[in-house]
Amino acid sequence: MKNRDRRFTLLLLIPVILVLVAYVLYPSLRTLIESFHHKGGWNLKNYETFFGTESRSNLRALWNSVYISLLSVLFSALIGVPLAFIFNKYEFPGRSFFSSAAILPIVLPSLVGVMAFMFLYGESGLVPNAIKDLLGLKHVPFKIGGVSGILIVHAYTMYVYFYMTVSSTIRSIDPSLEEAAYNLGAGRFTVFRKVTLPLLTPAIVGASLLVFMTSMASFSAPFLLAGGFRVLSLQIYFSKVNGNLQMAAAQSVILSVVSISFLLFMRWYQNRRDYRMATKGIGAHRSEIKNPFLKGSMVILGVLGVIILLLPHATILILSLVPDGTWTYQTYPSVFNIENYLFLFTEPKIWDPVRNSLILAFLATLGNLVFGVLTSYVLVKRKFYGKNMLDIMVMLPWALPATVVGMNLILAFNEPSPFTFGNILVGTFWILPLAYFIRHIPLVVRSTNASLEQLDDSLEEAARNLGAGWFYLFRRVVLPLVMPGIMAGTLLAFVEAVGEFPTSVLLYTLSNRPISIEIMNQLRMFNMGQAAAYGMIQISLIGLVLFISNKFFGIKAERSL
Amino acid sequence: MSSVLLENITKSFKDYQAVKELNLEVKKGEFFTFLGPSGCGKTTTLRMIAGFYYPTTGRVLFGDRDMTRVVPEKRNTGMVFQNYALFPHMTVFENVAFGLKVRRLGSAEIKKKVEQSLKKVRLEAFIGRQVSQLSGGQQQRVALARSLVIEPEILLLDEPLSNLDARLRDEMRTEILRLQRDYGITTIYVTHDQVEALSMSDRIAVFNFGECQQVGTPKEIYNEPANDFVAAFIGETNLIPVIWDGKGGETLQFSWEENKNKKVVAETLFSSYERDHHLSVSIRPEAVEVFDEEPLNLQNVYEGNVELAQFTGASVNLFISLGEKTVQALILNNQTRREPQPGDKVWVRFPESHVRVIPRVMNQPARSMST
Incomplete structure (x- = not known):
């Protein structure tokens, strides 16, 4: 009953x-x-310190977190979205292998990934030093660290969000929608702008918010790579280590407010409109690349991409075989x-x-x-x-x-x-x-x-x-x-x-x-x-x-x- | 096996009443159909019998046992769902055996019963298959076997044929009827398809707007509809709004609402009539007579023009304009005779014995209707 x-x-x-x-x-x-506690009383002291003019380190850390997150979104999108297009819209040799390799970064726990990047591209990293020796340079041509290091690690690990959400949306777009647009006389560019892009917008916005939240919260990359550069998640850790729990609490609240507002915004956005396809049983629909030159360069680019993606994994494997004390100078x-x-x-x-x-x-x-x-x-x-x-x-x-x-x-x-x-x-x-x-x-x-x-x-x-x-x-x-x-x-x-x-x-x-x-x-x-x-x-x-x-x-x- | 009694059932969801003051009795061993358009309350009523909904007011009785508040698993009804609801992770055997396992039967007995019931639906060869390997018709038969094997008191069928194509539908219709007669089980069948309802049922309840419009045998429902909704929903009919003029000897006299000069005479009485009811005349297309020349000394004759003649094989559908109204007439395909063509002038006659005067309930506030 x-x-x-x-x-x-x-x-x-x-x-x-x-x-x-x-x-x-x-x-x-x-x-x-x-x-809201400071020295035994209820007050806003912690927040005053945070936003106050006395020491700007907290405010700067907040600002650093935000702009690193924005740039992470941008770089991740620049890698992930084109990759999703290439792997889902075109057919060329090795496509399915490359497309599964594209999700390799998720097989790397954050701390291990950051470590691999340090050994690969850091001051004494293998790649800069190899280039230095090959070209007979005096100094390493580049090294990552601080902001650039964090951004590269973020782009490497977070483009997967864009790649996967956009891929699955592309696959779910009924090809007859685009064909209908062509049939009605629209050109390639118009079809992309008026049909494909609007259908992809929810996926792109969703992935952007996700990357933003993830990189706001990112801890391992700044922890190992930041040097003197401060982000908010690190500030919390340092406040705690220094025993200032109340300051750490205030910093936590501020970081949470940013993250939660993004979560709520995301929920609102996802419920706002529904672009679900009305059709069932959509077959994959990829155009084959005919031009042999283009085909060849696609394959070469794909292989290069996979190598870059696999380098961190390979580095960890190689390093794990090096006994302690045998690799010093x-x-x-x-x-x-x-x-x-x-x-x-x-x-x-x-x-x-x-x-x-x-x-x-x-x-x-x-x-x-x-x-x-x-x-x-x-x-x-x-x-x-x-x-x-x-x-x-x-x-x-x-x-x-x-x-x-x-x-x-x-x-x-x-x-x-x-x-x-x-x-x-x-x-x-x-x-x-x-x-x-x-x-x-x-x-x-x-x-x-x-x-x-x-x-x-x-x-x-x-x-x-x-x-x-x-x-x-x-x-x-x-x-x-x-x-x-x-x-x-x-x-x-x-x-x-x-x-x-x-x-x-x-x-x-x-x-x-x-x-x-x-x-x-x-x-x-x-x-x-x-x-x-x-x-x-x-x-x-x-x-x-x-x-x-x-x-x-x-x-x-x-x-x- | 037992009878089902619905006493004064009302079911309200948040903001609307799905079923209103329903009183019904389904007799022992009867094939009873709930017929109506979607959203009319027929499935809601069925689910109250199965126990998935509880009535807001009123009682559900199986025989003389009050089942109103009994949980579904204790009702011993066998339900066949619109999508069959077969368990996709189980084989045909496991699906059919499910209800028996719940009842803690021995495995030898389960095996025997499952085999028997699969034999009844002619699927014994598929006993070890996964249900996903079966066609729609076969899945339907597994669902039937699964419901029947537990020897339910009542078999409940919720639009079981709506997911099948036309040919399979005909086949399954006979199959279901055969099983029902075999087991002699009280059966309640929900459908929106009037052909299914007419051809299978012992009795039919016609639903609309959460109310039962009429209960009767298929013949009664078709020949003596209680109101214009029933007349129009079951089969084709011509409805002409009329006004009561009075009695003329043995017959009843009416004039057309849209043209007072046109008269209709009827022999039959409508079953229920209240003072404030507006009336319509209903005449089935196959009862309408069509003449090439004006027939003499007959009543209910109107002159008209053929607008459209649809050849459907066994018969020809004529759409004849009578000025205010276009009526439909059905004549058998008689190869020796020339059928009326569009543009032909013809005379139609509504035979007095086939004219039925009924209250109007469509296109005006719904009223409760007693039959």
């Missing part, structure tokens, strides 16, 4: 809301409250063996971080799996008031920069609270799995949502009509059918947790330090080889997971973003 139905919805909702309030909402509120490494990998099995100190990472990620992901499936089911299949609010709350960890999530947890759980059963979590083992769990809630919920939305309600009704109770039909009908979506999100959450750096660096303890922290430590000790070996472990894990989800669940890597 109706009330029974309502009661059941409520029963499902209670744990969802409890978890969200305890670990998402409450920590955020703590940060907000803390940001030389331009290029000369000794190669698998010593760094052997240490994993012989030195407990080297193995510990790997084991820690796997345990932490496993715990967090297990939580994500259970919580994500429950939340998604409630959101998609149940009716209740305030669904929109719940949806926003679920998406909140996605809009919050990782550094802010870390700060929130520090400020909320560095004292006993009812949500932690009266325990202090900061400084314990459990704070890291909790952080990873919170970070990846939206990932699992979103990918499960996508599957659940495609599940016709009549299947559930048919099962009930045949006499199945809710638990039976959930286990036998709903779960098996949405499993691909659940697994896509869960596996991705797992690899992201293994590679997670920003929250780790804020929250780790010596006993639970994960791989990323150890990479940082090894880099500080100039043990490049060991750091790279850790990086390779992360890369292989991600590769393995993408392979598994493709092979066993038929999930394309691009679907999981």
